Amino acid sequence: MRILKFLNLLILSITFVVSCTKKEDVILVGEYGSLTGDDATFGISTNKGIKMAFDEINAKGGIKGKKIKLITEDNQGKNEETAKVVNRLITQDKVVALLGEVASARSLIAGPIAQKNGIPMVSPSSTNPDVTEKGDFIFRVCFIDPFQGFVMAKFASQNLNVKKAAILRKTGDAYSEGLANVFSTEFKKMGGEIVADLSYQNKDIDFKGQLTEFKAKKPEVIFIPSYYGDVGMIAQQARQLDVKSTLLGGDGWDSPKLHEIGKEAINGSYFSNHYTTESTDPVVVEFIKKFKERYNNETPDGLAALGYDAAKILAEAMERTKDVSSIQIRDELAKTKDFVGVTGKITINEKRNAVKSAVVVQVENEKRKYVTSVAP
Amino acid sequence: MEELLQHLINGLSLGSIYSLIALGYTMVYGILQMINFAHSEVYMMGAFFAYYSAKLLKLENSPSFTTLLIILFITMAMCSLLALSIEKFAYRPLRKQPKLNVLITAIGVSLFLQYVAQIIFGADPKVFPTLINDQLLFEVAGVPVKSFDVTILGVSVTAMFALHFLVYHTKLGQAMRAVSHSPAVASILGINVSRTIAFTFVAGSSLAGIGSILVGIKYQKIEPMMGTMIGLKAFVAAVLGGIGSIAGAVVGGLVLGVSEVLVVVYGSSQYRDALAFGILIFILLFKPAGIFGKNTIEKV
Numbered sequence: 001m002r003i004l005k006f007l008n009l010l011i012l013s014i015t016f017v018v019s020c021t022k023k024e025d026v027i028l029v030g031e032y033g034s035l036t037g038d039d040a041t042f043g044i045s046t047n048k049g050i051k052m053a054f055d056e057i058n059a060k061g062g063i064k065g066k067k068i069k070l071i072t073e074d075n076q077g078k079n080e081e082t083a084k085v086v087n088r089l090i091t092q093d094k095v096v097a098l099l100g101e102v103a104s105a106r107s108l109i110a111g112p113i114a115q116k117n118g119i120p121m122v123s124p125s126s127t128n129p130d131v132t133e134k135g136d137f138i139f140r141v142c143f144i145d146p147f148q149g150f151v152m153a154k155f156a157s158q159n160l161n162v163k164k165a166a167i168l169r170k171t172g173d174a175y176s177e178g179l180a181n182v183f184s185t186e187f188k189k190m191g192g193e194i195v196a197d198l199s200y201q202n203k204d205i206d207f208k209g210q211l212t213e214f215k216a217k218k219p220e221v222i223f224i225p226s227y228y229g230d231v232g233m234i235a236q237q238a239r240q241l242d243v244k245s246t247l248l249g250g251d252g253w254d255s256p257k258l259h260e261i262g263k264e265a266i267n268g269s270y271f272s273n274h275y276t277t278e279s280t281d282p283v284v285v286e287f288i289k290k291f292k293e294r295y296n297n298e299t300p301d302g303l304a305a306l307g308y309d310a311a312k313i314l315a316e317a318m319e320r321t322k323d324v325s326s327i328q329i330r331d332e333l334a335k336t337k338d339f340v341g342v343t344g345k346i347t348i349n350e351k352r353n354a355v356k357s358a359v360v361v362q363v364e365n366e367k368r369k370y371v372t373s374v375a376p
Numbered sequence: 377m378e379e380l381l382q383h384l385i386n387g388l389s390l391g392s393i394y395s396l397i398a399l400g401y402t403m404v405y406g407i408l409q410m411i412n413f414a415h416s417e418v419y420m421m422g423a424f425f426a427y428y429s430a431k432l433l434k435l436e437n438s439p440s441f442t443t444l445l446i447i448l449f450i451t452m453a454m455c456s457l458l459a460l461s462i463e464k465f466a467y468r469p470l471r472k473q474p475k476l477n478v479l480i481t482a483i484g485v486s487l488f489l490q491y492v493a494q495i496i497f498g499a500d501p502k503v504f505p506t507l508i509n510d511q512l513l514f515e516v517a518g519v520p521v522k523s524f525d526v527t528i529l530g531v532s533v534t535a536m537f538a539l540h541f542l543v544y545h546t547k548l549g550q551a552m553r554a555v556s557h558s559p560a561v562a563s564i565l566g567i568n569v570s571r572t573i574a575f576t577f578v579a580g581s582s583l584a585g586i587g588s589i590l591v592g593i594k595y596q597k598i599e600p601m602m603g604t605m606i607g608l609k610a611f612v613a614a615v616l617g618g619i620g621s622i623a624g625a626v627v628g629g630l631v632l633g634v635s636e637v638l639v640v641v642y643g644s645s646q647y648r649d650a651l652a653f654g655i656l657i658f659i660l661l662f663k664p665a666g667i668f669g670k671n672t673i674e675k676v
Contacts, residue, residue: 038599040500076499171646199645203605205595208386209640216379229501233597240510241382242520260503261596 026069027062027324029054029314030095032085032110033102037077039227041255042102042303046124047072048295049307050099053315063318071095079109086110090117096326097122097318099310102303103227104128104145104175111138120330124310125274125303127251128174132352139333139352141310141341142274143376145175148250149182149225151272151358151374156221156248157190159360159372160270166196166219166245168210168234170226173202179225179250195219200230207234208241215243227252232261239265246270254302259366269363274302275343276359276370287342299366302343309341381519383637389525389594391633392532396587397610398617398625399539400580406620407556407576410467410475413482416607417489418459418581422588423598424497425454427504436505444507444527444589451589452582459581460574468570493600501599504592528590535586536626539579543622552576556620612656618666627667 031050033043054068062068071093073085082101089095090113098114098121101107107126114121115135123131123140127148132138156162165187170176184194195217198210211234214222222238222245224231231253238247247269254273259266277288277299287308291300300308316339317332318324336348344356357375361368397419404412429450430436435443466485470478511523543549551572554562563569591606592598613632617624632652639651659666 036494036499038499038501171644198640200640201645201648203601204645205591205597205602206386206390206637208390209383209637210645212379212382212386213641215382229597233595236596240522240524257503261501 026067027318028069028071028093028095030086030089030093030098030100031070031072032075032082032089032098032100033072034077034106035072035074037075038229039077039103039255041228041257041301042125043074043077045255045301045303046100046102046307048291049124049300049304049309050311052291052294053308053311057312057315063315063324066324068315068318075101075106077103077106079106082106082109083113086113090114090119095119096324097314097329099124099307099314101126104131104178105173107131107138108134108174111135114138118330119326120314120333122310122314122333124306125251126175128178129353130174136334136352137330139348141313141346141354142251142306142343143356143358144353145178145250146182147376148272148358149179150186151360152179152223152248152250152270153183153186153190153192154374155270155272155360155372156223157187157192160221160246162220162246163192164195164217164219164221165192165248166214166217166222167194167198168207168214168222168224168226169197169199170230171199171201173226175250175252176225180223183223183225204230205233207237211238211241211243214238214245215241219245221246221248223248225250225252228255228258229261232258232263232266235262235265235269251302253363254368256298256301256366258363266363267365270360270371271363272358272374273361273368274358275305276361277368278370283340284342305342309339309343309346312341313339313346378518381517383641384634385519385521385525387634387637388630389528389633390637391613391630392529393587393590393594393629394606394610394613394633395626395629396532396535396583396590397606398613398629399536399622400584401611401614402617402619402622402625403576403580405614407552407573408467408471408478410478411482411611412467412580413479413607414462414466414485414489415580415584416603416610417486417493418455418462419584419588419607420493420598420600420603421458421489422451422455422581422585423504423592423602424493424502424600425585426451426589426592427502427598429454430505430507435507439506439509441508447507448531448586448589451585455581455585455588456578459577463574463577490600490603497600499600501597504596504598507589507593524594528594531586531590535583539583540622542579548572548575609652612652616655616659616666618668621666621668624666624668631667 033046034040035043054070058067075081075085098119102125104126107123111134115137120137125142127142127145129144132140167180169180196214249271251273253271313336317329320332321328339346346354346356349355357373359373360371362371400415426447430447462485466481513521513523551567554567555569555572559569613628614625617628636648639648
């Protein structure tokens with residue numbers, strides 16, 4: 001019996017020592033995202049960008065001689081799962097900083113948890129304004145919804161020269177409602193008219209009712225601020241009903257699956273995005289080249305680029321700290337200025353949001369044709 | 377007027393899918409007095425059976441009527457097999473037990489299938505193969521009628537008539553009606569009760585399989601959680617029409633489909649599910665037997 005007790009103690013102390021030494025030479029960074037589920041390509045793309053960024057930094061010797069170790073948790077694209085995995089990352093894995101999420105609704109759940117525990121969180125691509133307002137530990141490296149709504153309203157009225165628009169929004173979704181509201185006010189301010197503003201719900205597959213109503217009102221453009229899976233189906237059903245309006249959207253459209261689901265129906269539509277693969281900027285060209293080499297010739301979407309930038313900005317902030325503690329990382333993140341990223345020059349403002357310009361692209365099968373840039 | 381006509385077409389097309397699935401609920405209820413909550417998962421699995429069989433047979437890019445028939449046949453067979461094994465391993469051992477036990481088992485089977493499907497197929501949505509082309513067939517008062525809508529209505533109406541024929545004009549149907557009326561008396565009269573129940577499951581799940589293909593054709597996107605909501609709606613449709621009644625399930629599905637489309641358009645999508653479940657509460661309060669009330673109920 002005594003021997004057993006002794007053995008137990010020995011094993012315990014060994015694991016203790018091992019886990020201690022392990023913590024010494026790596027910096028743990030947590031990532032949570034939708035690696036499976038309805039918007040799985042968001043999580044997968046972001047993860048690829050982040051991994052590439054950290055591997056580059058580790059190859060150059062890491063942060064202050066320590067390697068960054070990324071722990072990735074899958075929240076299956078579900079709200080309830082998000083709280084669970086974020087808590088696990090913070091309390092069990094003891095990460096010093098968090099990266100995530102793409103969908104604003106889920107960043108809004110993770111934000112308060114990170115804030116309460118004093119762990120800095122950098123969202124690569126959540127554009128809802130409320131995300132960073134959850135506390136001074138929450139940052140983002142993308143622009144916010146009011147700006148994206150403004151970009152598309154301006155594009156519609158000035159570049160496309162249209163006067164009548166319709167909106168199809170997803171009720172209860174922070175991202176979709178945010179974009180729709182701003183688009184509506186801005187478009188009216190620019191002299192346009194919103195002829196119909198209808199909604200659909202999570203998990204809906206039939207949009208023909210709303211689309212038939214649009215068909216009767218004859219808008220020149222339909223603004224659909226939603227995610228690629230729904231948008232693909234909406235585009236298909238719109239064409240089945242012979243709705244001829246041009247479709248517009250936001251960065252939630254950015255996925256290789258958009259065309260797979262929407263097929264020809266989605267071609268010719270426009271959406272606002274964070275960067276364009278047609279850019280000649282050497283930083284972007286280099287990023288695309290390295291990404292293609294690493295991931296089987298796959299073209300990185302906007303979310304991969306943002307994941308990459310978020311990881312790089314976090315790493316830079318870590319490098320500037322004295323002891324890589326969470327609180328110091330937070331302070332240094334807030335000081336980020338003129339960081340040259342793939343998605344443009346990023347400065348973090350006093351509200352912990354990134355200030356930078358957006359691009360508008362046109363869908364042409366798997367390609368995204370660059371149309372114009374809109375500065376803040 | 378033109379829009380209203382289009383709304384009606386959309387609603388009927390959605391409603392006929394509800395009807396197909398509602399029939400499965402109603403038939404099993406009619407014969408076993410249990411609500412087979414796993415039915416919506418048989419439907420979901422049907423979509424994946426169709427998806428993978430089209431892939432295996434390399435038919436995903438050759439849309440034609442024959443392709444549709446082949447995939448329909450395979451999916452119906454696979455769904456029947458699945459439902460038969462559910463019946464044999466989960467429900468049959470509990471047949472003499474209180475009804476509540478079977479009900480809870482059904483919910484368990486439903487969850488089991490949902491999560492197993494997530495593990496096997498992955499939780500991300502799949503794009504359903506194109507089995508038929510969507511072409512403009514003709515126009516009615518300026519409203520285009522497309523081959524998708526015609527196929528969906530055509531296939532579901534044919535399936536429902538086939539079911540009607542099976543139940544009312546064959547020996548097997550007679551046996552089904554007898555078992556539904558009184559299993560004890562039916563077995564005294566020499567009817568193999570277990571086999572009749574098994575056939576009921578086969579018929580119901582074949583219809584669910586057809587429904588899943590029609591949904592796949594129409595909406596392109598399939599995923600392991602697709603059965604939950606549509607299953608609940610179909611259940612409401614079955615109760616609305618009068619659970620246990622075949623005609624009731626068909627009418628209930630169509631009524632629900634049309635009213636949902638109208639609410640979304642003239643009200644708001646937020647009220648749509650409230651409407652569906654509001655109807656359920658209303659029916660349970662004022663006419664628990666459903667539209668096709670108790671006296672004229674025709675159990676399967």
